[in-house]
Amino acid sequence: MANIILLGPPGAGKGTQAERLVAGRGMVQLSTGDMLREAKTSGTEMGRRVAEVMERGALVTDEIVIGLIEERLEKGAPGGFIFDGFPRTLKQADALADLLARRNLSLDAVIELVVDDAALVGRIVKRAEEARAAGKPVRKDDTPEVFAVRLQEYYKNTAPLIGYYWAKKSLVQIDGMADMESVGAAIAKVLDKS
Numbered sequence: 001m002a003n004i005i006l007l008g009p010p011g012a013g014k015g016t017q018a019e020r021l022v023a024g025r026g027m028v029q030l031s032t033g034d035m036l037r038e039a040k041t042s043g044t045e046m047g048r049r050v051a052e053v054m055e056r057g058a059l060v061t062d063e064i065v066i067g068l069i070e071e072r073l074e075k076g077a078p079g080g081f082i083f084d085g086f087p088r089t090l091k092q093a094d095a096l097a098d099l100l101a102r103r104n105l106s107l108d109a110v111i112e113l114v115v116d117d118a119a120l121v122g123r124i125v126k127r128a129e130e131a132r133a134a135g136k137p138v139r140k141d142d143t144p145e146v147f148a149v150r151l152q153e154y155y156k157n158t159a160p161l162i163g164y165y166w167a168k169k170s171l172v173q174i175d176g177m178a179d180m181e182s183v184g185a186a187i188a189k190v191l192d193k194s
Contacts, residue, residue, distance in 0.1 A: 002191050003105055005087070007161060008113035009154045010147065011120040011127075015185060017113070018084045020184050025191070026079035029122060031136040032086045035068045036060060040172070054131045055140055057149035059088060066095050075101055080108070088158045093165075102132040109190050113176030114182065121147060
């Protein structure tokens with residue numbers, strides 16, 4: 001069992017790698033993006049708040065995200081948790097440490113997918129084009145304009161986590177621009193050392 005954080009800007013491949021870990025290792029993915037999209041379509045007051053914030057490309061409040069994560073932690077995960085898109089801020093990192101401590105859980109690794117910003121924009125545009133070609137809905141946050149806001153928010157709020165976890169000797173950096181298999185193999189190597 002391992003509890004890990006996947007760090008990296010939007011479009012870095014965190015969700016893809018988390019899906020692989022769920023399938024291959026029986027881990028439970030806690031994707032704040034997925035949880036927020038579920039909340040957004042729930043029709044609740046919280047869902048409407050989440051929808052308004054997400055459509056602007058901004059980040060939702062800490063209390064909303066932390067509340068969603070805490071609900072999921074209560075259900076447990078025999079293979080461990082993958083925190084995908086959480087924490088996004090130093091305040092959330094402290095809140096996660098508190099949540100894990102209250103449940104006698106540890107954080108085994110923080111994996112940063114290091115990527116090139118210009119290539120990320122290309123990935124997002126390609127993802128939107130593929131969705132259109134397949135007749136699937138395109139995410140409202142998959143436009144270059146909204147993506148630029150999301151990147152700016154990431155660097156402003158989340159990038160400090162790199163130093164935070166580096167200082168705790170938890171951070172491992174992986175080339176997120178490598179092919180999916182190579183990234184997966186590098187993550188597996190980190191987990192096998194945990």
